[in-house]
Every structure is written in C-alpha cells, then in structure tokens.
Amino acid sequence: MNSEAESNNQKRGKIIVFSAASGVGKTTILDHLRSVMPRLIYSVSATTRKPRSHEKDGIHYFFMSVDEFRKKIEAGEFAEWAEVHGNYYGTPKSFINRAVESGRHIVMDIDVYGKVTFDQAYPEAIGIFIEPPSTEELEKRLRRRGTDSEETIKLRLSNAAKETAFAENNGKYEHTIVNDDLDRTKHEVIDLVNKLINK
Ligand code: 5GP
Numbered sequence: 001m002n003s004e005a006e007s008n009n010q011k012r013g014k015i016i017v018f019s020a021a022s023g024v025g026k027t028t029i030l031d032h033l034r035s036v037m038p039r040l041i042y043s044v045s046a047t048t049r050k051p052r053s054h055e056k057d058g059i060h061y062f063f064m065s066v067d068e069f070r071k072k073i074e075a076g077e078f079a080e081w082a083e084v085h086g087n088y089y090g091t092p093k094s095f096i097n098r099a100v101e102s103g104r105h106i107v108m109d110i111d112v113y114g115k116v117t118f119d120q121a122y123p124e125a126i127g128i129f130i131e132p133p134s135t136e137e138l139e140k141r142l143r144r145r146g147t148d149s150e151e152t153i154k155l156r157l158s159n160a161a162k163e164t165a166f167a168e169n170n171g172k173y174e175h176t177i178v179n180d181d182l183d184r185t186k187h188e189v190i191d192l193v194n195k196l197i198n199k
Helices: 003-011 026-036 066-074 093-101 112-121 135-145 150-170 182-197
Strands: 015-020 045-047 061-063 078-084 087-092 106-109 126-131 175-178
Touching: 015 026, 015 112, 015 150, 015 182, 026 106, 026 182, 045 066, 066 078, 066 087, 078 093, 078 112, 087 093, 093 106, 112 126, 112 150, 126 182, 135 150, 175 182
Parallel strands: 015 106, 015 126, 045 061, 126 175
Antiparallel strands: 045 087, 078 087
C-alpha cells in the first residue's frame, strides 16, 4: 500500500454495530455511550412510518413515502431493510459512507437478523453482542419491570433465546459482553469502544 492510500485508510471511521436479545438493556447502554462519547455518530434510519409529535426528519428518522422507499430499495441504497408492523425501515448507505469517509466513527443498533444483511454491504463492521446473564435473570428483570403481561414475558423470553442462538450460530460478532451488572457493562462498553476507535 502506498503512503497516501495508507493515510486515507487511517482516516476512515470505524463502524461499530450493537445487537442484543430483547430486554437486555441495550437502549440504556447505548444512551449512556452517547452521553459519554458525544462525538460518535449514531446511524439514522429511513422509514415510511408517520413521524410522532416530537420526531424530527433527519434526526430521529428520514421520513419518506412508500414509493420513495421502494425506489431506494431498487437502487440498492439500503445496507439492510425490513418491514416492521406494516412500515418499512432501512439503513441508508449514504449516511454511513458520509460519516466514515470523513473519519467519524459510527455506532449502529441493528437486530441480529438485520446484521447478517448489513455485513454483506459492510464486512469491515465490528459487531458487539450484548447477552443477558441467563434466561432466569432475564425473566426476573422483565418481571421486576412490571410492564409486561405474562404472555408478553413468555414471548420476549422465547425471542431472546432465539436471537441469542441465532447470533451464536449465524452472526459475526467480534465481541460479546454479558450484561450481568448494568454499571459494569456500561463501563465495559465504553472501554471497548475507546479501544476500537483508537486502534
Ligand atoms: P419505531 O417505529 O418504534 O421507531 O421502530 C419500530 C421497529 O423498527 C423497532 O423494532 C426498530 O428496531 C426497527 N427499526 C428501526 N430502524 C430500523 C432499520 O434501519 N432497520 C431495521 N431492520 N429495523 C429498524
């Protein structure tokens, strides 16, 4: 590699993808990461869902029509996309490319299934999987939260087990962090992200 390519290479930002089984506390952990490391860029998805009252275009999502979204699918503009509850959601490549080409590091939150598709577009992405300590502990946490019915708790537990098995068998995660203690996990995530972006 010549020195110019090498220096261009060094300037490229890193793509760090977080996945977790449902109910593992990923949102809390990522909110904390965002507050401690404000220079990281968080990916903004595109959606055909109508904006909620507090949501701003380009900040929470890129809101667009179904027609527009379908055209972008055909043009290969999404790193991955899915239909969730009757609306389309997708990760625009342009947003990621702009960030990494300008040397900014980008943090993504993608479910275990979307991550497989995402890796085809960005094989260099670094995967971090956040695991629950055990099914028993996850069940205790969901019950302690007190927001879900018995049926929902059962569904969440079975989804979490499926997602964890899928991540182990089909996922590409270079790092796994077990969330057995939220404060310790927050520190571990920050240490790891610091290490990855300073590599
Ligand atoms: P909400 O409409 O509540 O903001 O999100 C609904 C669901 O869409 C969530 O489960 C969220 O994870 C998923 N979602 C949001 N953005 C994307 C995306 O870019 N790709 C995929 N595959 N799912 C997404």
